[in-house]
Each structure stands twice: as C-alpha cells, then as structure tokens.
Amino acid sequence: MSKIKTAFTLSFVFLxxxxxxxxxxxxxxxxxxxxxxxxxxxxxxxxxxxTLAFSLDFGEEKDFEMKLAAANCxxxxxxxxxxxxxxxxxxxxxxxxxxxxxxxxxxxxEVNCVNVQNFCWVKQQPFFACEVNSGERTxxxxxxxxxxxxxxxxxxxxxxxxRGFAEVYSMLRDRSSLYTGxxxxxxxxxxxxxxxxxxxxxxxxxxxxxxxPVSVVDEGAVSVDKNAPVWRDRxxxxxxxxxxxxxxxxxxxxxxxxxxxxxxxGKTGKTLYKTFDFGRAITGFTELEVKAxxxxxxxxxxxxxxWPEAGKGEKYVSFYRNTCSSVHKWEFKNAGEFSVxxxxxxxxxxxxxxYDAGMEVSVRQRDYENPNTDRFSFSSSDERINKIVExxxxxxxxxxxxxLTDCPSRERAGWLSDxxxxxxxxxxxxxxxxxxxxxxxxxxxxxxxxxxxGMVPMCYPSDPFDTFxxxxxxxxxxxxxxxxxxxxxxxxxDMSKENIFGxxxxxxxxxxxxxxxxxxxxxxxxxxxxxxxxxxxxxxxVPSNMCYAKCLDEAADLYGVPEWKTKAExxxxxxxxxxxxxxxxxxxxxxxxxxxxxxxxxxxxCQYYAFWFDCVKKEDYPELYAELMNKxxxxxxxxxxxxxxxxxxxxxxYMRIDLLMRDGEREKVLDECLRLFLPMAERTGTLWExxxxxxxxxxxxxxYAVKWIVWALTGYDCMNGGDIAxxxxxxxxEITLPVSATENIRLSVKNNEVGAER
Numbered sequence: 001m002s003k004i005k006t007a008f009t010l011s012f013v014f015l016x017x018x019x020x021x022x023x024x025x026x027x028x029x030x031x032x033x034x035x036x037x038x039x040x041x042x043x044x045x046x047x048x049x050x051t052l053a054f055s056l057d058f059g060e061e062k063d064f065e066m067k068l069a070a071a072n073c074x075x076x077x078x079x080x081x082x083x084x085x086x087x088x089x090x091x092x093x094x095x096x097x098x099x100x101x102x103x104x105x106x107x108x109x110e111v112n113c114v115n116v117q118n119f120c121w122v123k124q125q126p127f128f129a130c131e132v133n134s135g136e137r138t139x140x141x142x143x144x145x146x147x148x149x150x151x152x153x154x155x156x157x158x159x160x161x162x163r164g165f166a167e168v169y170s171m172l173r174d175r176s177s178l179y180t181g182x183x184x185x186x187x188x189x190x191x192x193x194x195x196x197x198x199x200x201x202x203x204x205x206x207x208x209x210x211x212x213p214v215s216v217v218d219e220g221a222v223s224v225d226k227n228a229p230v231w232r233d234r235x236x237x238x239x240x241x242x243x244x245x246x247x248x249x250x251x252x253x254x255x256x257x258x259x260x261x262x263x264x265x266g267k268t269g270k271t272l273y274k275t276f277d278f279g280r281a282i283t284g285f286t287e288l289e290v291k292a293x294x295x296x297x298x299x300x301x302x303x304x305x306x307w308p309e310a311g312k313g314e315k316y317v318s319f320y321r322n323t324c325s326s327v328h329k330w331e332f333k334n335a336g337e338f339s340v341x342x343x344x345x346x347x348x349x350x351x352x353x354x355y356d357a358g359m360e361v362s363v364r365q366r367d368y369e370n371p372n373t374d375r376f377s378f379s380s381s382d383e384r385i386n387k388i389v390e391x392x393x394x395x396x397x398x399x400x401x402x403x404l405t406d407c408p409s410r411e412r413a414g415w416l417s418d419x420x421x422x423x424x425x426x427x428x429x430x431x432x433x434x435x436x437x438x439x440x441x442x443x444x445x446x447x448x449x450x451x452x453x454g455m456v457p458m459c460y461p462s463d464p465f466d467t468f469x470x471x472x473x474x475x476x477x478x479x480x481x482x483x484x485x486x487x488x489x490x491x492x493x494d495m496s497k498e499n500i501f502g503x504x505x506x507x508x509x510x511x512x513x514x515x516x517x518x519x520x521x522x523x524x525x526x527x528x529x530x531x532x533x534x535x536x537x538x539x540x541x542v543p544s545n546m547c548y549a550k551c552l553d554e555a556a557d558l559y560g561v562p563e564w565k566t567k568a569e570x571x572x573x574x575x576x577x578x579x580x581x582x583x584x585x586x587x588x589x590x591x592x593x594x595x596x597x598x599x600x601x602x603x604x605x606c607q608y609y610a611f612w613f614d615c616v617k618k619e620d621y622p623e624l625y626a627e628l629m630n631k632x633x634x635x636x637x638x639x640x641x642x643x644x645x646x647x648x649x650x651x652x653x654y655m656r657i658d659l660l661m662r663d664g665e666r667e668k669v670l671d672e673c674l675r676l677f678l679p680m681a682e683r684t685g686t687l688w689e690x691x692x693x694x695x696x697x698x699x700x701x702x703x704y705a706v707k708w709i710v711w712a713l714t715g716y717d718c719m720n721g722g723d724i725a726x727x728x729x730x731x732x733x734e735i736t737l738p739v740s741a742t743e744n745i746r747l748s749v750k751n752n753e754v755g756a757e758r
Contacts, residue, residue: 036069036097038127038195039141040113041148041188045125048115048244049154049165051343052188054128054144056107057181063103064134069095069198072121072164073344074111074128078104080179082208085285085345085368088201088402088438089414089461091445092122095129095196096402096438098205107132108179110149112343114164116243117463119413121164122447129195142192147178147185152343155251158244160324161235162411165244167342168252170331174338199441202434206401207371208284212364213276213351217306218315221269222354223262230256231320241465254329255319258301261354263313273354275317276363280391280685281349281698283398283408284368286328288353288361290338296356300328300363302348304409304684304697317352322410322696341366347398347409347698349684368408369397372430375744376706380733384678385670385709391681392706396425398686399700400435403442406459407689407696413459414439416472417525418701420479421654425703428710428718431738433487440483443476444495454506456499458523468522471544473503474551481554486719493558500555504564507548514596515570516545527652528690530645531587531603540589540596542579543609545571550613572615584624584644585610603645604632605652612655629659634672649676649691650701657708666729670712677705710735714747714754728752 041052058064061079068076069087076083081104088096113126132139153168177184230253238246247253263273281304290298301319303326308314310321319326330340345368355361373396378389398408404419404426405412423436442461450466451457456476458469480496512518517540524537524544531543549568556564578596579585586598587606607628610616618625631640633647633656647653653676660669680688680697687702689695710718713733715725728749735747748755 034198036067036129036131036195036198037140037142038129038193039144039146039190040126040128040193041146042191044113045193046115047113047154049112049152049156050115050126051110051112051149051152052128053147053149053178053183053185054109054111054130054141055147055178055183056132056139056144058105058134061103061105062134062136064101064107064132066100066107066133067097067131068100068109069097069127069129069195070109070111071095071124071126071196072112072114074109075343076100077108077110077179078102079106080176082341082366084205084208088203089121089442090196090199091442091461092124092447092449093196094199094445096199096201098201100205106179106181109144110343112152112164116158116164117241117465118164119162119411119459119462119464122461123463124196125193127193127195142190146188146190147183148188149175149185151175151185153251155245155249157247157250157253157255157325158235158242159326160410161233161242162413163324164344166254166325166327167344168254168329168331169340170252170333171338171340172333173336174340176339201402202438203400203402204371204434207367207369207374207397209367210287210364211278211282211367214279215277216274217277217350218263218265218273218275220263220265220273221267222271222273223264223269224260225262226260228260228262230259233320233323235323235325252329252331254299254327255325257329258299258319258327258354265315270357271354272357273352274361275315276351276353278349278351278365280394281347281398282365282367283347283698284345285342285366286346286348286351287339287341287364287366288330290330290332290340290355291360292332292335292338293358294335294356295333296359297354298330298332298356298359298361299354301352301354302326302328302346302350304347304349304686305693306350307693309693317350321694324410345408345412347407368401370400370430370435372432372434372738372741373397373400375431375736375738376429377736378733380713380731382731384674385713385731385733387681387685388673388677388687389706389709391677391685391687392425392703392709393429395686395698395700396422396429396703396706398698399703400426400430402435403439403461404435405700407699409698410696411459413462414442415459416443416456416469416479417475418699420475420482421701421704423479423482424719425700425706427486428706428737429703431740431743433483436483437490437492440480440492440496444492444499446499452506452521454502454504455522456503469525470507470520470522471525471547473506474544474547476500477503477551477555481558484558497559500559504552504555512540514574515567516540516574517548520544526587526609527603527605528648528650529603529605529652530601531605535599536587536601536603538588539591539599542575542585542587542589543606545575546609546613546615549575549615575610575615583627602643604628604647605655607632608647608652608655608659611659629656634675650689650699653691654701654704661708661711666712666715666725669708670730673705673708673712677702710737710747713749714756716745716747716756724754724756726754728754
C-alpha cells in the first residue's frame with residue numbers, strides 16, 4: 001500500500017481580498033467589516049417588490065475600488081457591462097460586503113427589495129450601502145443618483161412558495177439608457193436608513209460565463225385554448241402564512257396566460273415558439289436579444305428537463321413541474337431593439353421562448369456558479385463515470401455560490417442536513433470550505449423568532465413561515481462536529497456552542513421515562529419515503545432516536561460533557577432491546593398503557609440509520625446486514641419484502657453507499673453509483689433530490705457522489721485522506737484533487753496501478 005498524508009488535517013488559509021479578474025469576474029472576498037452609510041427610496045421601505053437603480057458617474061474613465069452591501073439582491077453594471085450579482089447572504093441584523101476593483105466611467109447598481117417572508121432572503125429593511133474610491137476621492141451611497149425602475153411589474157404572483165416574486169416586465173425601451181447616462185426613469189429622493197452589522201464575504205466572486213444554446217429541439221406556432229385550466233398552488237394562498245399580492249390585485253399573471261397556450265410543432269402563425277437546449281442544467285441569468293418590428297410579448301418558459309411524463313408531448317417544457325412559476329414575461333410597448341435579462345438566477349436546461357411574429361429573439365444563459373470547482377479535474381477511460389463526476393461538479397458549483405444550498409431553482413435555501421453532505425463535496429471540488437463557513441456562521445448568528453426555545457431554523461438565512469424540523473437541528477450538531485474534525489476551532493465551533501446546548505436542552509423536554517425522545521413536534525423528517533408518513537413518525541420514532549444518540553456523542557466530544565455520552569448509550573440500549581423484532585428494526589414504538597410496543601411498520605431507511613449512526617454494529621446483526629446490503633436497496637427484486645418500504649436517495653441510498661465504502665467494497669460502490677447517478681447525469685448534467693424527476697433535478701447534497709467515485713477508483717477518501725489502494729477498480733483515470741486554495745494532490749490509475757503525488 002502506498003500512503004499519502006492528507007492536507008485536510010491542516011487549517012485552511014482563508015484568502016480574503018482574492019482578486020479574480022476584471023468586469024465579469026472582478027469581485028473578491030470581502031475583508032471589510034467597518035460601517036457604511038445606507039440609503040433607500042424615500043417612503044418606500046415598506047413596499048414589496050420594488051426595484052431601484054443607484055447611479056454614479058465619474059465623468060471620465062477611472063480605476064476604482066468599490067465596497068457594496070444591499071438588501072435584498074442587487075446586480076452591478078459598469079458602462080453597461082454586467083459585473084456582479086449579490087449579495088452573499090447573512091443572518092438577520094447582518095449583511096456581507098462585496099469588494100470590486102475595475103475601471104469605468106459610470107456605475108449602476110440595481111437593487112430589488114423582496115420584502116416578503118421566503119426561504120431565499122431574510123425579510124429586512126431595504127438598503128443600499130456603497131463606498132467607491134477612485135484614488136482622487138471617496139464616494140458613499142448618498143453620492144449616487146436614485147431612479148425608480150418601473151419597467152418591472154410589481155403586483156404579480158410569487159415565483160414559488162419558497163422564493164420572491166415572478167419576473168414580469170412592461171418596457172417602453174430597454175435599460176441601456178440608464179447605463180449610458182441618459183436614463184428614461186424617474187429620479188427619486190432617497191433617505192438615510194440603518195445598515196446592518198457588516199460581515200466579510202467568504203466565497204470568491206461567482207463565475208459568470210456565457211452559454212449559447214447547443215440546439216433547437218422544437219419550433220412552431222402557438223394557438224390559444226381559452227378553456228384550459230389555470231395553475232394554482234400554495235404560493236398563491238396569500239394572506240395566511242404566505243405574503244405577497246393577492247390574485248385580485250395582480251397586474252399580470254404570466255402563468256395564467258401560458259396555461260392557455262397550445263404548441264403546434266412545425267406550423268407558422270401570429271405567435272411562434274422555439275425550444276432551446278443548453279445541453280445541461282445551468283443556473284444563472286437568462287438573457288435575450290430582441291429585435292421587434294412591432295410591439296408585442298416575449299415569454300420564456302424554462303425547466304431542467306423535457307417532461308414527456310406529463311402526457312403533453314415528448315418535447316414539453318413545464319413551468320410548474322417543480323412547483324414554481326417558471327415563466328418570465330417581457331411586454332414590449334414599442335418596436336425597437338432590446339437587451340433584457342432576468343434579475344435573479346434560475347435553473348435552465350430547456351428554454352421555451354414564445355414570441356409574436358415580427359420579432360427576432362435570441363437567448364443565452366449566464367452562469368452564477370462557484371468559480372473554484374474548476375480547481376478539481378477528472379478524466380477517466382469510462383465516459384459514464386466522467387458524466388457522473390461532471391454532474392456532481394455542476395451540482396456543487398450551482399449550490400455553493402455563497403452558502404451551501406439545497407437547490408438553485410425552487411428555493412435557493414441553506415438547509416441543514418443537505419449541508420452536511422454538500423460540504424464534503426465543496427472540500428473535494430474546491431479544497432476549501434468557504435461556503436460552509438458562511439453557512440455555519442449564519443446559523444450561529446441566526447434569528448430564532450417564532451421558534452420553540454432552543455430550536456434553530458430548518459433553513460437559513462430565511463423566514464420560513466414558523467415551521468421547523470427537529471431532525472435538522474440534530475444534523476446541525478453533526479455538521480459542526482464534522483467541521484471541527486476537519487478544520488479545528490477557527491471560531492465556528494465556539495460560535496455554535498450556544499445553539500448546540502440550546503438544541504440538546506430542547507430535546508430533553510421530549511425525553512420520556514426511558515430516556516428516549518417521544519412525540520416530537522414540528523415536521524419530523526426521516527427520509528423522502530414512507531418513513532415520513534404520520535403513522536411512522538409518531539410515538540417514539542426510532543430513526544430520530546438513533547440520530548439523536550449520535551448527536552449526543554458528537555456534542556459530548558465537542559464541548560466536554562461526558563453525561564451526554566452516558567445518555568447516548570442508554571438510548572442505543574433501549575432501541576436494541578425494544579425496537580428489534582428479530583429481523584428488522586421497527587420505525588416507531590407506540591404507547592399501550594404504560595408500555596411502549598412496536599408499531600409493526602418497517603422501512604429500509606430505518607435499517608440504514610441503525611448502522612450508519614453506529615447504533616448497532618454489523619458484526620452483532622450479520623443476518624440483518626446481509627439482508628439489507630445484498631437483497632434490499634438496488635438489489636431488491638420486484639415484489640420482494642413489500643412490508644419493508646423502499647428507500648429514496650435522501651437518505652437511505654446515500655447511507656447504503658457510505659456503508660459499502662466503510663466495508664471497503666470499491667467495486668460495489670462504483671456499480672451502485674453508475675446505476676443511481678448515470679440516468680441523472682445523462683438527462684440534466686446534474687444530480688437530483690429524489691430518484692425520480694418529480695422535484696428538483698439539481699440538489700446540493702447529491703454532489704456528495706464525488707467522494708464515492710474518487711474512493712472507488714483510487715482508494716483515497718477526499719474527506720479524510722488515508723491509504724491509496726494498490727490496485728485500481730473499473731477504469732484508468734487522472735484526478736487533480738485540491739486540498740487547499742494553493743495545493744493539490746494528483747491521483748492516477750493506469751494499468752490497474754494507483755499512484756499519487758503532490
């Protein structure tokens with residue numbers, strides 16, 4: 001065996017102020033933590049979906065440095081060229097500062113205030129804060145001229161239950177005049193507003209590469225069916241938990257209009273369509289060039305997949321498959337040439353562009369991705385493996401642009417549990433943990449408003465409608481512990497202590513006379529399968545208790561509380577004595593008088609929990625372990641063991657592959673990765689939330705697959721280092737694995753021999 005010492009045992013060097021180029025990538029990690037003056041449009045702080053532009057004209061081209069913070073989101077142009085989108089997100093009462101260094105004459109920062117509860121941005125007072133140093137003088141936000149951008153229609157539907165507003169525009173002309181110094185928008189007065197406490201940005205400025213479509217998959221004419229049903233979902237139920245504009249006040253509903261469209265391939269008519277394919281799912285900004293001979297409309301319907309499963313044709317693009325209003329609309333009031341773009345990032349593989357005759361429309365997609373995943377390189381002799389690794393890279397890049405997120409489309413939310421897995425991929429692909437550090441720092445500073453005492457939000461930064469997941473608080477403990485093992489105590493562990501002690505105190509309130517958790521409240525989440533059903537999670541939920549015992553062990557080691565270890569052992573002992581029926585662990589125990597009895601409900605994932613969380617050892621349960629790993633999971637024959645509900649990817653099948661990795665089963669790990677991930681990689685170029693296409697097809701936790709692939713081929717664990725295997729498995733390969741911002745390990749397999757070097 002050859003051995004290589006991993007650099008992951010070393011502390012990471014966080015390179016603040018790392019410059020990454022000019023214009024489209026001129027930003028850098030912000031080290032600024034001072035104070036800045038903030039402004040907003042006078043009298044507009046309480047309004048929803050307001051967009052303002054802040055403009056500063058030097059009169060001539062100058063080199064300058066700019067520090068910028070804003071709420072909720074902004075995009076920056078210099079002399080009409082797109083520079084950046086932001087901000088990198090922070091907790092309530094905080095904001096992160098971005099720093100840009102470039103050259104130009106006129107700066108325009110467009111800022112949109114969402115001002116509703118959502119999972120993507122915190123609801124806060126809008127502000128624009130900026131310092132610009134041109135060498136000759138320093139400007140602040142009060143030196144910028146403010147314009148109200150009325151071409152974005154304000155009173156529209158939410159984009160999704162989890163995000164802000166859909167994007168609808170009504171345009172007399174495009175915004176080029178704003179960028180060139182002859183704005184057609186109304187100048188408005190500003191007022192000073194409070195600026196939150198400022199924090200640095202940790203992740204390098206995003207990659208903004210441009211992508212042209214690779215093909216046109218369909219085109220034809222559009223007719224209208226006035227009898228077609230319109231689509232509604234929970235995001236339209238304004239006035240209960242969901243904030244926004246009620247349907248009666250909408251100025252436009254692009255989804256209602258698109259619901260009536262009938263697509264007739266190969267035909268011509270007054271309204272036309274083209275469906276463009278970008279080759280893979282890309283997260284970023286949809287940009288259009290429109291040459292209009294007359295006034296008219298352009299719609300862009302977008303999704304990660306073509307959806308023949310909907311029964312509407314092989315080339316159907318749905319705006320609602322992912323429970324989102326995935327339609328942008330531009331109404332052009334005049335003939336002319338327009339350059340337009342979506343304000344926020346969305347995920348697109350297929351763009352169905354619908355336009356009136358007399359218009360020429362071209363479309364492209366601009367990335368919004370973590371730039372540092374390109375530090376990782378991978379090439380193997382098996383193209384199937386290459387596709388999976390590239391899909392994992394794409395998935396991580398689109399879900400770590402500022403924090404670790406679940407999906408870059410429907411939610412863009414920083415979910416606990418997801419982050420435990422995607423943080424491993426961040427280290428594999430970038431050699432750093434910048435997004436994870438921001439993610440955990442935000443949680444350490446998080447608002448606990450409307451949550452039970454001791455509980456933390458399930459996703460953050462967000463205002464998630466008074467809902468929480470107790471299990472996610474357990475995963476928070478697990479992630480902080482994993483962070484401590486990998487990076488030591490760089491402040492995050494100490495910052496997290498109050499939260500972790502609060503979480504354990506919260507759970508103590510649910511411990512019964514046997515010391516196990518009973519009748520947990522909130523959204524008890526075990527897995528996207530029958531394990532989440534109400535009759536499985538009630539009473540003493542066994543998987544939750546298995547996880548809780550592991551959390552107590554981890555927290556005890558983190559903060560030196562030995563009694564938590566004693567408590568964890570008591571929980572494991574109770575589960576072994578009361579939840580095992582001789583073949584399988586039951587999902588839950590229910591009260592029968594003063595006793596607790598097995599419910600009779602059993603799932604595959606509960607068995608994975610038992611071994612993955614070290615509740616039991618495979619040596620003590622050899623028959624169960626053999627049944628689980630050889631006859632269930634991907635090996636399950638049709639109709640086999642119907643009483644044991646099947647697992648989904650999140651978590652059961654992931655725990656399964658991790659267990660195979662623990663067992664040293666490199667060939668089996670590779671085989672299961674190929675079976676599980678290749679169909680995803682081939683369909684979207686990303687990895688999915690489920691083992692089907694009925695939700696997000698680009699989910700951050702799924703990028704964890706890179707760990708298994710690298711290990712299966714080389715024997716090297718990209719999270720924990722260790723021994724390199726003497727023989728290769730499956731394919732020749734060349735891998736460059738970053739272990740810091742400046743250091744790599746190079747792994748190779750050729751003719752069944754594995755090599756490694758720094």
